[in-house]
Amino acid sequence: MYNVKIKGLSKSYRNFQVLKDIQLQIETGLFGLLGPNGAGKTTLIKILSTILPWKEGEVTIYDYDLLKEGDKVREILGYLPQNFHAPLQFTGKEFLHYVGSMKGITDNQERSKQVERILEEVNLLQHANQKIKSFSGGMKRRLGIAQALLGNPKLIILDEPTAGLDPSERIRFRNLIEKLSKDYSIILSTHIISDIESSCEKVAVLNNGKVLYQGTxxxxxxxxxxxxxxxxALYSEYDNVEREHLIISSRREKDIVVFRAIAKEPPYKGAIAVQPTIEDGYMAVINGMIQ
Ligand SMILES: Nc1ncnc2c1ncn2[C@@H]1O[C@H](COP(=O)(O)OP(=O)(O)OP(=O)(O)O)[C@@H](O)[C@H]1O
Incomplete structure (x- = not known):
């Protein structure tokens, strides 16, 4: 079942077309929206989150027409923006109560129940009464997820949620998202392949405002x-090789360098074809090797 259906969506900022005829269908579970910086991910996400006005195309979210029924969409949506900042003087719990009230959860008992449950879900219960200024980057990001979960949304949209996290926080955060994807539909926008490779079954690759790939x-x-x-190749050839080929990675072994490259034909004498990874597929798509 497709929860989000996007047909012919285009968006321009003045004369600059950022999204070009986007066609996307997003199913239940965890969906990865991949693309380099400037691809148009945030623009697409802001449109889906009803923040950014748009005119061209059709978008349906859980059978609601995004243009005509934005209020209904907002009721079933949780959103973590790219630059999420919570007020530092609040405690985690105070902040969630504040967001809960803003989302219209006016019944105190119901709001408290949700706040406790969500704090537990994101593993912040024992820090609930600490001021946010004492939180680590990873804790702040988990609080960002928590505010998105308030109001029992069906669809959660996360824009670059792991940017700036250290490796252990990133792994923890990734595990949390994977756990949440059992209960919620999640769109995860990122330019970091490892964020999606273990957990997302379906992905779309966006570049220069176009969907270049969608599938598993x-x-x-x-x-x-x-x-x-x-x-x-010889280490002395490093610069030449790098200039002339689409290099994915390299490792030096004394005077030689072992390169991994993407090319339609063997790019160098003695080159052997190797098993591709998701990152290779992504790089091949982004660099227009595969139409
Ligand atoms: N308000 C705006 N006015 C004009 N151009 C904009 C505006 N917002 C974004 N852009 C441009 O639109 C393009 C897509 O930006 P967008 O933020 O959607 O990409 P992104 O894939 O989310 O990248 P990033 O990860 O860097 O945020 C970029 O070239 C950006 O400079």
Missing amino acids: TDSLAKIAVNYVWEFQ
């Missing part, structure tokens, strides 16, 4: 079969 994460990797190569 596995097929995104498979798309690059016969396009990913490993070869060795």
Whole structure:
């Protein structure tokens, strides 16, 4: 079942077209929206979150027409913006009560129940009465998720939620998102492949305002079969090789360097085709190797 259906969505800022005829269908579960900086992810997410006005195209979210029934969509939506800042002088609990009231949960008992449950869900219960200024980056981000969960939304939209987190916080955050995806539909926008590779079954790749790929994460990797190569070159050739080929990674072994590259043909003498990863598939799509 598709919860979000997008047909022919376009958006311009003055003369600059940011989204170009987007066609997307998003199912229940965890959906990854991948793309480099400037691809148009935030613009798309702001439109889906009813924050940004738009005119061209059709968007349905849980059978509500986004243009005509924005109020209904807001009732079933939880949103964590890219630059989420909670007031530092509040405690975690005070902040969630405040957001809950703003979302129209006026019954004190009901709001308290939700706040406690959600604090537990995001693993912040024992810090609930601490001021937010004492929270780590990861805790603040989990509080961001918590405010999105208030009001029992059906769809949660997270814009670059792991940006700036250290590796252990990132893993913790990722596990939380994966756990939540059992109960909620989640759209996760990111430019970090590892955020989606273990947990998202379906992804879309956006670049320059266009959807270049949508499908399973596995097929995104498979798309690059016969396009990913490993070869060795002398270290002294490093700059030339890097300039002339689409290099994904390299590792130095004394005087030689082992390169991993994407190309339609063997890019270097002795190059052998290797098994592609999701990152390879993503790079191949973004760089226009695969139409
Ligand atoms: N209000 C605006 N006015 C004009 N141009 C804008 C505006 N907001 C975004 N843009 C431009 O639209 C393009 C897409 O931006 P957007 O923020 O949607 O991309 P993104 O994929 O979310 O990237 P990032 O991760 O860097 O935020 C960029 O070129 C950006 O400069």
